[in-house]
Amino acid sequence: MRLKELKRFLKIQKVFLSYGLDELIPPERLPWTARLLRRSIFWWRNQHPDLNAGARIRLACETLGPVFIKLGQMLSTRRDLLPDEIAEELALLQDQVPPFCGKQAREQIEKSLNAPIDELFDEFAEEPLASASIAQVHTARLKDNGQQIVIKVIRPGIERVIDADLRLMQLVSRVLQRYLPIADLLRPVEVIEEYRKTLLDELNLMYEAANAIQLRRNFEGSEELYFPEIFTDYCDRNVLVMERIHGISVADREALVANGTDMHLLAKRGVEVFFTQVFRDSFFHADMHPGNIFVSYKHPHNPQWIGIDCGIVGTLSREDKRYLAENFLAFFNRDYRRVAELHVESGWVPSDIRVEEFEFALRTVLEPVFEKPLSEISFGHVLLNLFKIARRFQMSVQPQLILLQKTLLYIEGIGRQLYPQLDLWQTAKPFLERWMKQQIGPAALLHTIRDELPMWAEKLPELPNLIYDGLRTTRKQSKQMELMFERFSAQSKAQSRGRFYLGIGAAFLVASALLYPANLHLAAGSLVITLFSWFKGWRGLKRL
Structure with missing residues (x-):
């Protein structure tokens, strides 16, 4: 040390x-x-x-x-x-965190981009716009088109x-x-x-750039959620350059009201964009605390969320999405038996637990919660109670679910701060029901066929050859199985003969011991037969 x-x-x-x-x-x-x-x-x-x-x-x-x-x-x-x-x-x-010197930020940017700032940007402000533990942000304009940007730069020596x-x-x-x-x-x-x-991962801003580009692509043209453009030509592991956004912090409720924002619609859209990221895209912004969320000044009666700081994202597999959606819907319907079965089916809890005990534990903890009006029930805390119960039944912690839980708590907290009467259950249930209908039934089957059709069209010309090769392989394997069976039969016979000779040898060994010393000739003959039998038995087993 x-x-x-x-x-x-x-x-x-x-x-x-x-x-x-x-x-x-x-x-x-x-x-x-x-x-x-x-x-x-x-x-x-x-x-x-x-x-x-x-x-x-x-x-x-x-x-x-x-x-x-x-x-x-x-x-x-x-x-x-x-x-x-x-x-x-x-x-x-x-x-x-107190900001570090703007001159240091300039030097760090120039070192990362291998050019003087004056050649790359106009109006670079050495006074930071915001400062955090790992990086801080400065404003500037692009040299070629004058677009307003922000430059995020890693703190020197923070590694x-x-x-x-x-x-x-x-x-x-x-x-x-x-x-x-x-x-x-x-x-x-x-x-x-x-x-x-x-x-x-947060120390490498290229990860954040890639996440922001994907999230922006997922919501391109959306009226509900906007992610700023990333200028990849100016990005490095220590520097991130993106479009500067102008919005009202979601934590500043007074400013939002003064701007004429439709608070009910804004809160409802917050819930919807979260579930859209999770269930439609399987790729969600997992750090949506108030410091990373803004609301556009434009069209306050049709409010648009703005997301920044995409360093932490969550992903879900198709199976996770399906089980989560079914779990949520089972909760809405207070079907605790189905919740317990889903946890076993998904492998989140061991398969040897008693489903009846798990169901009873869920009912005991959650039923009092549902006695309250839905508008007073915290969706996030219901999920927390579920995790606590599941922990008693040896539920393995799923990292993607922890990120989901964290983000859901953020979203629910922001939504109720903006519009205290928000009924998250009423907002989320229709979304999940629509999503489940898209995943199950004729429409889902047609959607899957449509998605897979180009791949099958590409493989169709190869299908006769694949069938022929499959039949040849099957025939070859059948012959190999026949040869293996014949060899096994021969080995079994040899093994039986070997054991027979070993048994004979053991019997004559006992006879020679009984005859000695009363009849030396017969004892010696029995011993010779013993040695001969054991030799034959050993050779038979050795062939195996």
């Missing part, structure tokens, strides 16, 4: 101890050396004994800076792993900071894995590894 890393490690320890995070591990689970060290460092004891564990963890993350803040934000979405008290506190973490902190986090996670009583549930080593992969 280098000196800089050692200093950072000591600072982390000081912060952890000052906020009493060591108290989360019972003293009896610590080795005697750790207990002795804890008693000796009296000046680093818990300075906030009046706060609950969740608040202390949140404050420790804020003190330690951007990497720990992002870790806390990620953990806040893992309500399948954390107690509600801690998850709710971590959800309050705000990624507010070294992240690498050092991640290695220290991995060390701490291994300690927690060993000594924390609920380590089997929290799986700290796996969580940190998942976080490491996510964070390293």
